[in-house]
Amino acid sequence: xxxxxxxxxxxxxxxxxxxxxxxxxxxxxxxxxxxLPNESSWGADFFYxxxxxxxxxERSQKKKFRVVAIGSSVAGYSxxxxxxxxxxxxxxxxxxxxxxLSYAGMxxxxxxxxRKKILxxxxxxxxYPINFVDWRLYRAYVLDPKNxxxxxxxxxxxxxxxxxxxxxxxxxxxxxxxxxxxxWDLLGFNKNAEYLTASLFGFxxxxxxxxxxxSALWEHRFGRNTKYGEYNGVQIPERVTFRGWTGKSFSFLPxxxxxxxxxxxxxxxxxxxxxxxxxxxxxxxxKTQDIEFSSPGWKKIVxxxxxxxxxxxxxxHPEMVQAELSQTWVPxxxxxxxxxxxxxxxxxxxxxxxxxxxxLPSLDRQPVxxxxxEDLRYSKMSEKEYEEYFYFRMLTDLKKRPGxxxxxxxxxxxKRIAKEKFHPxxxxxxxxxxxxxxKEKDLPVLLINNPENPITLSWYEGSDWxxxxxxxxxxxxxxxxxxxxxxxxxxxxxxxxFHHLTFQGSKKMNSKYAVAISKFxx
Numbered sequence: 001x002x003x004x005x006x007x008x009x010x011x012x013x014x015x016x017x018x019x020x021x022x023x024x025x026x027x028x029x030x031x032x033x034x035x036l037p038n039e040s041s042w043g044a045d046f047f048y049x050x051x052x053x054x055x056x057x058e059r060s061q062k063k064k065f066r067v068v069a070i071g072s073s074v075a076g077y078s079x080x081x082x083x084x085x086x087x088x089x090x091x092x093x094x095x096x097x098x099x100x101l102s103y104a105g106m107x108x109x110x111x112x113x114x115r116k117k118i119l120x121x122x123x124x125x126x127x128y129p130i131n132f133v134d135w136r137l138y139r140a141y142v143l144d145p146k147n148x149x150x151x152x153x154x155x156x157x158x159x160x161x162x163x164x165x166x167x168x169x170x171x172x173x174x175x176x177x178x179x180x181x182x183x184w185d186l187l188g189f190n191k192n193a194e195y196l197t198a199s200l201f202g203f204x205x206x207x208x209x210x211x212x213x214x215s216a217l218w219e220h221r222f223g224r225n226t227k228y229g230e231y232n233g234v235q236i237p238e239r240v241t242f243r244g245w246t247g248k249s250f251s252f253l254p255x256x257x258x259x260x261x262x263x264x265x266x267x268x269x270x271x272x273x274x275x276x277x278x279x280x281x282x283x284x285x286x287k288t289q290d291i292e293f294s295s296p297g298w299k300k301i302v303x304x305x306x307x308x309x310x311x312x313x314x315x316x317h318p319e320m321v322q323a324e325l326s327q328t329w330v331p332x333x334x335x336x337x338x339x340x341x342x343x344x345x346x347x348x349x350x351x352x353x354x355x356x357x358x359x360l361p362s363l364d365r366q367p368v369x370x371x372x373x374e375d376l377r378y379s380k381m382s383e384k385e386y387e388e389y390f391y392f393r394m395l396t397d398l399k400k401r402p403g404x405x406x407x408x409x410x411x412x413x414x415k416r417i418a419k420e421k422f423h424p425x426x427x428x429x430x431x432x433x434x435x436x437x438x439k440e441k442d443l444p445v446l447l448i449n450n451p452e453n454p455i456t457l458s459w460y461e462g463s464d465w466x467x468x469x470x471x472x473x474x475x476x477x478x479x480x481x482x483x484x485x486x487x488x489x490x491x492x493x494x495x496x497x498f499h500h501l502t503f504q505g506s507k508k509m510n511s512k513y514a515v516a517i518s519k520f521x522x
Contacts, residue, residue, distance in 0.1 A: 022200075029202025033210060037364035039220055039353075040213065041232035043242060046076075046103035047173045048209045049367055056366075057099055057121050065521050067098045068123035070111055074450055075129045076102035077500040078509055080369065087514030092521050099123075103170060107136050108431035109162055110170060113178040115437050125520045126438060127513070129450040131499040135427045136162065138406070138413035151423045156186060158426045163187070165194075169208060172198045176205060220360060224264055225351040226298045231372075232363070234355030237320075241373045244354070246347040248328045251320045254307040257357045262302035266349035268338055269296040270329035278326040279348070283319040285311060341393050341401070344373060375503035378493040386492050390455060394497055410498060411456070418460040422468035432476040444520055447477045449485045451509065453495040457487060481519045486512060 038052050069079050081098040088096045099121065111118070111128070118126065139161050140153040163171050163179060171179045176198035184192055198205040219227055231244035238250045257263070271277055272294065279301070281289040289304040308318050325347045331340035356363060378386050398408050424432070435445050449470065460466050470485065477483040489512060494505030501509065 025201050025203055029206055029210065033202070033206065033213075036213065036217060037361070038367070039217060039232070039360075039363040040367055041228075041230040041352075042367040042369045043076075044228075044230040044232075045209060045212060046073075047170055048213055050101055050103045051174060053099065053101055053366065054117060054121070062097070062122050065094065065096045065124050066122060067096060067125045067127055067517055068118060068121055069098065069100045069102075069127040069129065070106070070118060071102050071129050072106040072134050073102065073104040074131045074134060074499050075100065075106075076104070077369075077496070078129055078450055078506050079127075079513065080506050080510055082368070083507060083510035084513050084517065087511045088518060088521065091514055091518045094521060096517075096521055103174075105168060105170065107134050107162065108427040108434060109159075110168075110175070112430040112434040112437070113171075113175045113182060115434060116178075117175070119438075119441060119443070123443060124522070125444050125446060125517065127446045127448065127517060129448040129513075130431075131450045131452055132414065133410060133499055137417055138409050141413050141416060142409060149420055150417065150425055151420050153425065155426055159183060159186060162426070163191075171195075173205060173208060220353055220357075220363070224298065225353050225357070226264055226266065228352035231350065231352060231354075232356075233350060233353045235370050236355075239371055239373050239376065240350060241344070241346070244349045244352065245373070246323075246325075246350060247373065248345060248347055249322065249324045250347070251322045252355055254303055254318050254321050255355060255358050256308060258301075258303040259305040259308055262300045263354060263357075264298045264300055264351050266298050267293045267296050268329060268334070268349075270334045270338060271325075271327055271347070272296060273329075274327050276326075277348075280324045280326075281307070282322045282324070283307060285319060341396060342377075343389075344377065369503065369506070371503040374496065378495075378502065379504060381493055383492060387455060390453075390492065407497070411459070414456060414459040417465050418463035420465050422465045422472065424472055428469075428472065431473075435476055445477065445482060446516060446520065447473060447483050448513075448516065449473060449483075449487050450499070451490045451494075451501065451505070452487050453498050454488070454492050456498045461487075481516070484516045 034052065034055055038049070040049055067084075069075060069081070069084075071079070079100055079102070081100045085096060085098045088094070088098070101118070108130075136158075137150050139158060140148040140150045142148075143153070143157060143161060162168060163183065165172055172195065176195040180187070180192060180195040180199065187195070203210070216228070219225055228244070230242050231240055233244070234252065236246070236250050236252055238247055240246050240250070265279070267277055276292050276294040279291045279293070281291075281304070287304065287306045287309075289307070291299075291301055293299050303321075307321050310317070311319055328345040328347055329338075330345055331338060331342040334340070353360075353363065378389065381389065394404070394407055395411060398404055431447075435447070438445050474483050486509070490501070490505050490508060494502050494508065496502055
């Protein structure tokens, strides 16, 4: 009896510990974490923003026709939900809800594995803007540089490559259980254990994003806001780069915290090559403040309180402060830390949430793309000027730029695929399955062959492969209104690179997307 009692006691303790672990994990990582305010920027934390958008809209009540656009960064850089909503209102005289679910590197295989998650949002239409890069055809040439062909590459190898967590962590972060169910027979014991663990425990599934998001919140409230990847502060009239660098001059609305605890700017050693940097602050009423810097680093500026004075009793805000720098620097001529193949003349770097520290609650919003200096880089260039800058920016000195190795691979793959016969392997097959699944649910899909830079499109557009791949997309969608070819809709100047649109390019696409979508709006 005594032995049996001890045995039951041990089982009870073990069950209690197990239950506590699961309960704690659920409360901390599957519930509380997603109640935190979303203060991430538009182009950062793709996986977090994707999951957060899904959770927000799963909880929201659908009140009007709902369009869910899905895709990789191709869709993220092209598709502006608010802009498309406005254009649809003009065309249809109806309010339509447009949701974008996007993260960098989402191929059709991922979308298929997330099909039930997409369906849980109760869409009336799924829109999928896609481009060459999304088919991941270049991977056949990476896996077998000499003899690799998409015509003959073994699909099992392509699947395991697509699920490589070093290159595609989303399979563990977003859909681990679905991956396990679909590919358990290919993955092997260790990978299956990894996906099952991520399915059971939120701390393991979300560990890559948990610390990034919580540390960002801590930085916003208790730090200097100088540790970040992408700018998330106020939009200044002259614009900043995605990383927060200004030009030679910029202006901003003074905030009370700037005069109390001050704000920080980053001064790089490159801007000091011609001597000390002088930052001159002025407003139209004649108030001035000059600050000198002779060493690099993050520098604190405590704003003159006089800048906060209202110009007269009828104004609610103080005057804008104009900042002028004595000199600039160019990334192409910078040292290793700041070297980039860019000819932009840059100034100082602003804090991550510059201008927002008095209004932290307003950061809790759906991240929205804003115009940046990089978006303006090509707008006034001729085609010849753009082409020269394109090759300089994207395809020059790649041996010195290991982070851009895939760009050369992508360029080569477009030229190599032009010599192959079209074969609907892997991602083409999963696109067909995805569309077929939604058709069974009476959910229409609008597949869009998204705009491509005319320079790179010319490398393979005239091939039989390209023509046959377009025919395949028409066939699996049923053609008609379900497939649109926008590949030639924009000039080169509207592209950052091969397939990512500038802000101006995305604005031009709002009306084009809206016209295609309007044919499905009831």
